[in-house]
Amino acid sequence: MARMKFLCDSERCIECNGCVTACKNANETEWGIQRRRVVTLDDGEIGKEVSISVACMHCSDAPCMAVCPTDCFYPTEDGLILHNKDACIGCGYCLYACPFGAPQFPKQGAFGARGKMDKCTFCAGGPEEDPVLEEQKYGANRLREGKLPLCAEMCSTKALLAGDATEVADIFRERVVYRGHRNNAWSSVEHEAAESEQLAKNAADLAYDATQSV
Amino acid sequence: MARYQSVRDIKAWLILLLVVLMALPATVLAQQGADARREAFQSMPGTQPDFWRDAVQGVSGRTQSNSPGADTLIMVEGERWREIRNQWISPGGAIALGGSLLAITLFYLLVGKVKLEHPRTGRKIERWTRWDRTIHWFVASLFIILAITGLSILYAKWFLMPILPTSVWAAWMTAAKNIHNYLGPLFGLGVLAMIIKWLKHNFFNMTDFKWFLKGGGIVGKGHPSAGYLNGGEKVWFWMIVFVGLTVVISGLVLDFPNFGQTRETMQLFLIIHAGSSLLLMAAAFGHIYIGTLGTEGAFEGMKTGYVDESWAKQHHDLWYDAVKNKTKS
Numbered sequence: 001m002a003r004m005k006f007l008c009d010s011e012r013c014i015e016c017n018g019c020v021t022a023c024k025n026a027n028e029t030e031w032g033i034q035r036r037r038v039v040t041l042d043d044g045e046i047g048k049e050v051s052i053s054v055a056c057m058h059c060s061d062a063p064c065m066a067v068c069p070t071d072c073f074y075p076t077e078d079g080l081i082l083h084n085k086d087a088c089i090g091c092g093y094c095l096y097a098c099p100f101g102a103p104q105f106p107k108q109g110a111f112g113a114r115g116k117m118d119k120c121t122f123c124a125g126g127p128e129e130d131p132v133l134e135e136q137k138y139g140a141n142r143l144r145e146g147k148l149p150l151c152a153e154m155c156s157t158k159a160l161l162a163g164d165a166t167e168v169a170d171i172f173r174e175r176v177v178y179r180g181h182r183n184n185a186w187s188s189v190e191h192e193a194a195e196s197e198q199l200a201k202n203a204a205d206l207a208y209d210a211t212q213s214v
Numbered sequence: 215m216a217r218y219q220s221v222r223d224i225k226a227w228l229i230l231l232l233v234v235l236m237a238l239p240a241t242v243l244a245q246q247g248a249d250a251r252r253e254a255f256q257s258m259p260g261t262q263p264d265f266w267r268d269a270v271q272g273v274s275g276r277t278q279s280n281s282p283g284a285d286t287l288i289m290v291e292g293e294r295w296r297e298i299r300n301q302w303i304s305p306g307g308a309i310a311l312g313g314s315l316l317a318i319t320l321f322y323l324l325v326g327k328v329k330l331e332h333p334r335t336g337r338k339i340e341r342w343t344r345w346d347r348t349i350h351w352f353v354a355s356l357f358i359i360l361a362i363t364g365l366s367i368l369y370a371k372w373f374l375m376p377i378l379p380t381s382v383w384a385a386w387m388t389a390a391k392n393i394h395n396y397l398g399p400l401f402g403l404g405v406l407a408m409i410i411k412w413l414k415h416n417f418f419n420m421t422d423f424k425w426f427l428k429g430g431g432i433v434g435k436g437h438p439s440a441g442y443l444n445g446g447e448k449v450w451f452w453m454i455v456f457v458g459l460t461v462v463i464s465g466l467v468l469d470f471p472n473f474g475q476t477r478e479t480m481q482l483f484l485i486i487h488a489g490s491s492l493l494l495m496a497a498a499f500g501h502i503y504i505g506t507l508g509t510e511g512a513f514e515g516m517k518t519g520y521v522d523e524s525w526a527k528q529h530h531d532l533w534y535d536a537v538k539n540k541t542k543s
Contacts, residue, residue, distance in 0.1 A: 067300065
């Protein structure tokens with residue numbers, strides 16, 4: 001069985017927030033709820049700025065599921081973590097446990113009135129028989145229609161990948177092989193001056209590559 | 215001849231000019247290409263090792279999202295909170311509550327009820343005023359409600375959820391959370407009133423020290439002397455003051471998330487709240503036992519306000535000596 005995953009290739013993400021808009025539009029989320037966001041580190045620092053798109057990562061060992069007092073989360077056959085809004089009491093524990101800030105609440109009121117938690121469903125809807133109700137509560141169920149999450153489908157640079165983890169990994173591996181691993185991918189050594197011409201060429205190739213389909 | 219020569223010269227010059235003109239754009243383009251590469255390199259620097267190092271340490275950046283903590287890429291504290299809650303608080307609380315119940319049961323089976331040593335005289339002494347009793351039962355009933363709803367939030371998914379249909383389960387949990395959140399502040403007010411009302415009786419003295427040495431009557435022969443409140447009651451009072459107020463204050467922080475508390479703050483106060491309230495519950499089991507099953511004649515004091523003369527003489531002899539003239543039959 002396929003295990004669905006997101007992967008954001010931070011070397012391609014240009015912080016256009018297209019994924020955020022696509023998600024909001026596909027799922028018609030409540031006011032104030034943004035299931036996906038783009039975080040930019042070292043914003044504005046030339047040569048250091050990196051952006052990455054984040055939403056629910058559908059963890060294999062999901063912290064939200066582990067701390068939920070009503071056990072409203074459940075894993076699907078595709079390895080997605082979905083939740084039942086009928087059982088959600090809005091305690092906020094999932095938000096306090098989630099590393100990615102994925103759970104969102106429509107309110108943040110006195111006496112802990114938060115409303116029902118909302119988060120990325122990988123465009124897979126939720127536990128509701130009636131498709132109309134399902135769409136109202138959980139947003140689009142594109143997976144049922146054989147489509148991938150809209151955020152990834154609409155990503156203009158194909159930075160955000162979604163789908164079967166093995167396929168996503170293959171695409172990313174191919175990219176890494178093509179770009180070169182730059183020796184220092186995990187080391188502390190900074191780019192050396194001699195390398196920079198090659199790196200610039202790689203980056204230019206990458207920019208071209210980004211305009212082509214994957 | 216010279217004419218042809220000049221024509222050939224002009225031709226050569228023209229060709230040279232053409233060649234130069236044709237080469238020029240190529241050079242310009244080549245220069246532009248180099249700039250574009252440099253720009254691309256600058257705008258897409260590649261994911262540096264520092265990026266991942268910072269990300270796994272919980273670095274913050276900039277985002278368009280307004281939800282609290284959205285600018286943090288990975289909130290690393292969540293995993294620690296999960297571990298403390300699920301692997302320490304939950305089992306620890308169960309052990310504390312279970313251990314307390316077990317100890318009380320064993321004590322009841324081995325030692326049994328503390329009976330009145332002398333038959334009732336029928337003369338009653340007022341021990342708790344109407345105000346005392348109102349505050350006590352206000353706090354006590356809220357305590358029980360908050361304990362049941364709070365324990366539901368911590369444990370019910372292990373034993374209630376499997377036996378209830380989802381709709382009933384969801385309704386109960388929603389009710390539990392709302393009851394807990396709305397009654398919590400009232401409990402806080404009650405505890406505050408209780409502390410203010412009873413503070414004056416609860417300073418420790420030498421009598422209490424001797425009372426503790428005799429284990430409240432368990433160790434050695436004869437019942438130790440005690441004033442209006444004995445050492446054990448005073449300990450329970452100070453537990454309410456310190457542990458109870460911890461529960462109340464941490465609860466208020468959790469109950470009003472509208473002041474922009476960060477996730478890290480909420481994690482900390484959830485741990486404090488759960489830990490201190492479980493401790494208070496484990497201790498309350500003892501208090502409830504002593505006040506009802508464990509001591510003959512004690513419960514009527516908090517129920518009617520009056521205790522029997524022989525009960526007062528047995529358990530609070532110094533107080534009895536002070537108030538024995540105020541008995542009513």
